[in-house]
Amino acid sequence: MKKSKLFGGLVLTASLFLAACGNGGTTADSSASESSSTVAAEPTTVKIGLVSESAVEIWEAVAERLEDENIDLEIVKFTDYNQPNIALDNGELDLNAFQHVAFLENYNANNDADLTPIGFTFVSPxxxxxxxxxxxxxxxxxxxxxxxxxxxxxxxxxxxxxxxxxxxxxxxxxxxxxxxxxxxxxxxxxxxxxxxxxxxxxxxxxxxxxxxxxxxxxxxxxxxxxxxxxxxxxxxxVLDIYKNVVAARAEDVDNEVYKKVVAAYQTEETKALIAETTANTDIPAWD
Incomplete structure (x- = not known):
């Protein structure tokens, strides 16, 4: 059976997302001037699976920040812990963020899967x-x-x-x-x-x-x-295996867009929202 690969370093550096642009111009005669126009690229859609209402609130704020990166973060909320890994494994999701390392490794071992952590989120008591x-x-x-x-x-x-x-x-x-x-x-x-x-x-x-x-x-x-x-x-x-993570399929572990999603989460703004939505209970785990 495949086992999830624990990542060694989780310090993710956000990079600039380059918007594609096209310049066009026509010359009708000697008096016509060259003109150009910029065509905005279509946003990249990323579907992320969550479980709790507090997580949805936090990730909605992350989604707003990602708009500046031309990334459309689509939140899919589940009501239990059983479905988000299945949905990620079969391609219905691009990422999920609801579980700690131990839960993820157990899923991989029991389902011959290779879902992989790409960033820590928090420790939840x-x-x-x-x-x-x-x-x-x-x-x-x-x-x-x-x-x-x-x-x-x-x-x-x-x-x-x-x-x-x-x-x-x-x-x-x-x-x-x-x-x-x-x-x-x-x-x-x-x-x-x-x-x-x-x-x-x-x-x-x-x-x-x-x-x-x-x-x-x-x-x-x-x-x-x-x-x-x-x-x-x-x-x-509390062991590292109980740190919660953002998870992706193994083939997407180096996906640059997904790295930007993690970087947009791992911010001071998110720390403040974690404190607010969980009454200072959850502890940010990426520092």
Whole structure:
């Protein structure tokens, strides 16, 4: 199976986009003067797949900046994590920006794909939330804890539960443990795996839920205020594999237009929008 190629350097330099122009002139007689006209090039359309509303807001601002580069950035919004990689892989999209490196590598391994990161975006914390408890220490014996059902986010959620001493995992499992790797569960917690987009709704019934920031924010939660614990509270322990990326097909990794899209994202303006749309929760990851 193919594996995604991790890029070594992600410092992208924006270059000037040269607009094609045509000059034309005719001479009718000795008194006619030469004239010229400039014909603007058609914009280059780039389709990018996103998942959350906060991401759409940020990328809409990027799209405005790209107009000066004669690039028409078309945003395609998805409602879950399952479709954007499929759409990129089959050519319906040119880029997507919704996932961290670990999620992308897992998709490649399971689908014989070669989608490749071309630029970092941000680190998004994973948080545990509850409508019933004000502190994770209050979680009761036999409570249900909902976590994402995909391998990478589910594994990260289990590592979070271990970090707050709710469970203990087999040390041999690495960064992608499963519920089968739980070796100690002193509160007899019921770990329920759900589609990540459904996790905010699970708070009505579950004791707590581990929710990705984009879905938490879309549901009206403020991670820095509402989460009982964020795994970025100790940012040094958040691995590079959890940095989010802009992804392309492998054959497009050196596409100059796509590099300009990444460069237009990796700006101070984007940093300010990330802070605004995620209540200072997500952390820019390209510096």
């Amino acid at each position: 994973l948080g545990i939330y509850s409508d019933k408890y004000a502190d994770y220490s209050e979680i009761q014996d036999g409570d249900t804890i909902a976590i994402p059902n995909d391998v990478t986010n589910g594994g990260r959620a289990l590592l979070l539960l271990q970090a707050i001493d709710l469970i203990t995992l087999d040390n041999a499992t690495g960064t992608t443990p499963t519920v089968n790797d739980i070796i100690e569960n002193p509160k007899n917690l019921n770990i329920e795996e759900l589609d990540a987009a459904q996790l905010p709704r699970s708070l009505e019934d579950a004791g707590a839920a581990v929710i990705n920031t984009n879905f938490a924010v879309d549901a009206g939660l403020v991670p820095t205020e509402d989460a009982l614990y964020l795994d970025t509270d100790n940012i040094q322990e």
